[in-house]
Amino acid sequence: MTMPTTQPAPTAPPLPNTLEIEGLRLHLPGAVRPVLDGVGLTVGARETVALVGESGSGKSLTSRSVLRLLPEGARTEGEVRVAGDDVLTMSPGRLRVLRTSTAAMVFQDPRAAVNPMRRVGDFLTESLRLNAKASKAVAEERAVAMLEAVGLTADALRKYPGQLSGGMLQRVVIAAALMGDPALILADEPTTALDVTTQAEVIGLLGDLRERFGTGLLFVTHDLGLAAAISDRVYVMYAGRIVETGPAAELFARPRHPYTAALLDSTPRLDAPRGRLAAIEGRPPSLREELTGCPFAARCVLATEVCTREAPALLPVAGQPHRLSSCHHGELIAGQERAREQERAGTERKELHR
DSSP states (O other): OOOOOOOOOOOOOOOOEEEEEEEEEEEOTTOSSOSEEEEEEEEETTOEEEEEOSTTSSHHHHHHHTTTOOOTTOEEEEEEEETTEEGGGOOHHHHHHIIIIIEEEEOSOHHHHSOTTSOHHHHHHHHHHHHSOOOHHHHHHHHHHHHHHTTOOGGGGGSOGGGSOHHHHHHHHHHHHHTTOOSEEEEESTTTTSOHHHHHHHHHHHHHHHHHHTOEEEEEESOHHHHHHHOSEEEEEETTEEEEEEEHHHHHHSOOSHHHHHHHHTSOOTTSOSSSOOOOOSOOOOTTSOOOSOTTGGGOTTOOHHHHHSOOOOEEETTEEEEEEOOTTHHHHHHHHHHHHHHHHHHHHHHHHO
8 A cells, every 4th residue: 555645844934134235345534444344244034133242343334225325424334124125325315214213222321312391292202293294193093003013002192202211111112113013113222221120121022022013123232131032143243343143042152253252341240250250351453453364363263374364254263154264273262162062071080970
């Protein structure tokens, strides 16, 4: 008897990217080298991607380039595509549509994003009424729905910003970002001005909204703990370049770039050994200095002569094509990690035999 063949279950097609950045270079007046130098990253629908690094690494400028919110005199190269359209070549009219409906920004300080002399309702409905020509009733109905989505009530429409706490006001700013039903949300250090408890609430809220509305989320932060808590994938940036990227859990558990490892070592942890917290010696390179070789070489404990002479390419990690790292000593880092894992395993075996 012939057995019936089992057809494989159809696999769902991958969701399209809401953001694609390729070869982005940003030149500013007075800088002798690009502030952003060949940046590339993607954010998929319903995906949270973290962009991490020290202050001055270029994280905020990368996120602002997505809305072409760049300093006067800036020159760009490369492509920044949102929902398939290149932002860097858009006409002013098309760019206005992008900023009001396709992509939205949540900034660091919510009080700097609102007019303290106008009610929250005016802040939420203004863009919809001016750009989408929505009636007052339709705009207010949408505003109430978005306030409820972020955990607030319609009463907030009649309040002034000064009558709300920092956490409530950040929820209002997030509601404003959702008013145009964007495909992409850019969150630039959105919890910096908030206390720890409110930070956790906002982080959870962003994750919930991503799933509910199907948006892509680019989360810019210097806090690796927050990045680990919220992101699916991580890009590590240094001196305007992406130096490592990969799935969040794998990247934080086994970094393949010395800068990523140094950032993790300098992050406070409850299980860290007693003593002074580790710090990265030195400072990032100045924009008034040309760069030769690896930009992290002057601060790297693994640096050799080749590091000062040749800039490493961003290449797949051996055996892990979904991870990329730009380091001449990637194999050495992997070997050190294997040695640490063996040491931990040996310690655990000793504990079991006691």
